[in-house]
Amino acid sequence: MSEELNHIDQIFSKALDNARIDPPAGVWESVSSGMSSATAVKTSFVWFKSIWLWTGLSVLSLATGAYLYLSPKPTATLASEVKGGKQGIKQSENQQPEFYNQSPENRQVVPEKNSNTGNLNIAGKMSSLPVESEAADYIEPKIQHAGFSDEKLEVLSATKQIETKSGVSGQDSRQQAALQCVHSLHITVEALGQSKWRFTSNGRSESCYWNINSSETIRGGAQFEYSFEGKGGIHFVSLKAKNLQGCDDTARTVVVVQSESPETMLFIPDYLTPNADGINDDLKVGIGPVGGYNLLVFDKFNRQVFMSSSPETSWNGKAGFIDCEPGVYTVVLSYKTVGSANWKTVRKSVLLKRGEE
Amino acid sequence: MAITVDITEKDLVQACLRQDGKAQTQLYKKYSPVMFAICLRYSANPDNAKDMLQEAFIRVFDRLDKFRFEGSFEGWLKRVAVTTCLDFNKKLKIEPYAEEIDNFTHLGAEAGVLSQMGANDLINLLQKLPVGYRTVFNLFAIEGYGHAEIAQMLEINENTSKTQLFKARKMLQAFVLNSDKSIE
Incomplete structure (x- = not known):
């Protein structure tokens, strides 16, 4: 059994390689009728082919004549037309402006001749887009593509509808709650010292949950004091409290704490654009309180171009x-x-842009 | 009947080239079973196979003058049939080489052990395969093409061809295993 499964290929090829299965009746009839029509088509196609060849040739010669006649060379005589024709074609290859000056009929013909020269060919196609059947070939794939994307869009909008439906129901319940609760909680911030702050809630609730930087939660009263000693930088403080009606409410505030260590506030911009528009005109280094400061700027040949010993000088x-x-x-x-007494050093590459905002 | 069974291939083909109606019928009668078996292998159902056979024979008579009597005539006919089938499946506008159906346990549940199965049963199994699996399996296992050739013929990646063959075998195995279970 397992051997058999391992030799699936052989089993199938042995049984089917030279298999003979009689086809249902009626196939031969349709084959022979199809064949006669096919041969008829074939012969008529040959006949058509020659017709097309001659039509094409005559149209081509007519078009060349028309082109020569309309080309901006009023002095060209009939006798020199043959020579002039060759020249004309060459010129149309080289001089685009002249080519564009032609009447549309000529434009359609000449690019066909120059189908090997890329630019002109494209120009010809573009100019003839709305008229020629070639245009249909050109546009068709786009339409197909649009169809595909439409389908996708439909699917997308369908899923969106579902989403919004569920969203609406969620909103409904929230709106109903909002009818009963008035959200008016907010926090007043008061600095008590270098790094100590007092936060006061406007609510009167006893159970206030104070959260610092989404990590530390402290249960307290309407008034809350917190010290950010040694934690310079930006801190987010949020409050969750219940009001007298039993409604939950949250409030949020931000405090910026000046730090002892300068690197907490350290910021060197990526680029400067000195064009006197007031935006990034100079390289303003942001840094906390420092006991010593030295800024050096070097160009790509390592030559010093600037030096400053104060954060205010940029x-x-x-x-x-x-x-x-x-x-x-x-x-x-x-x-x-x-x-x-320890100096620390930071290096950074900045981009000097000119002629930009 | 003027044309006997003993008539040689070459005579038959030449007669067909002269638009001899009887010779054409003879050629059809002689080779249609072989061609139909091929069409059945590449098709999803007998109806499609019938259409394929018709197109294949129209193509055969159309291009008969291009046969140079160098190789086997039957081999040439088979190649024409296979190409017709491939073209036919292409025209059906199915996306044949997408990753199809990973869980195909529900597809089996008939036929006995493989070696005891006749050509018809095997063809029934083949017709249950997705068109991509079926085509690659046919070309590789029965027609004997390599993956590189298959990839070129079907305008697919060589690795796709390998994957499709692997999946086809796996699916055929699943059919057989399932049928075993149903017997037990």
């Missing part, structure tokens, strides 16, 4: 009085914390 993209070339510059920032 680089404006100039080396002395000369505008620096746009490009990449290296910023080396040295600083030390207040009361410390």
Whole structure:
């Protein structure tokens, strides 16, 4: 049995390679009738072929004549037409403007001749898009594509409808709750010192849940004090409380705590655009309180172009009085914390852009 | 009847080329069973096979003048049949090489053990395969083409061909295993 399964290929090929199965009746009749019509088509096609060849040739010669007649060469005589024809075609290959000046009929013919030269061919197709049957071939795939995307869109909108339906029901319940509850909770912030803050809720509830940075939750009263000692930077404080009607409400606030360590606030921009529009005109380094500060800017040849020893003095993209070339510059920032003797160094590449916003 | 059974292939073909109606009928009678078996293998149902056979014979008579009497005439006929079947399936506008049906246990449940099965039963099994599996399995296992050739013929990736063959075998196995279960 398992052997058999391993030799599925052989079993099928042995049984079916030279299998003979009598076809149902009636096939031969349709074959022979199809054959006679096919041969008829074939002979008529040959006849058509020659007709088309001659029509094509005559149209081509007529078109060439028309082209020569209409070409902007009023001095061309009938005798020189043959020579002029060759020249004309060559010129249309080389001089696009002249080609565009032709009447539309000629434009359609000439690109066919120059079908090997890319630009003109495309131009010809473009100019003839609305008229020729070629245009249909051109547009058809797009339509198909659009059909596909329409289907997809339909599916998408269907799923969206479902989503919005469920969304509506959710909203309904929320709206009903909102009819009973008035959301008016907010937090008042008061700085008590360098890093100590007092938060006051406007509610009178006893059970307030204070959350700091989505990590620490403290249960407290309407008034809450918190010290961000040694935690400089941005802190999010949120409050969840119940009002007298028993409705839940939340409020949120942000405090920015100045830090002892300068790197908490350290920020060096990625680029500067010194064009006096007030946006990123100079390289403003953001940094906390420092005991020492040194900013050096080097160009790509490692030449120093700027130096500053105060965070207030920023680089404006100039080396002395000369505008620096746009490009990449290296910023080396040295600083030390207040009361410390250790210098720390930060390096960063910044981009100097000109001619942009 | 003027044309006897003993008539040689070459004479028959030449007679057909002269648009001899009797010779054409003779040729059809002689080779249609072989051709029909091929069409059945590549089709999803006997109706499609019938249409394929018709198209194949129209093509055969149309291109008979291109047969150079160099190889076997039957081999040439078979190749024409296979190409016709491939074209036919292409025209059916099915996406044949998509990943189809991973769970196909529900498809089996008939026929006995493979070796005891006749050509008709095997063809029934083949016709149950998705068109992509069926085509690749036919071309590889029965016609004896390599994966590279199949990939070229079907305008697919060589790896796709391998995957399709593997899946076809697996599916055929599943048919047989299922039929065993149903027997027990």
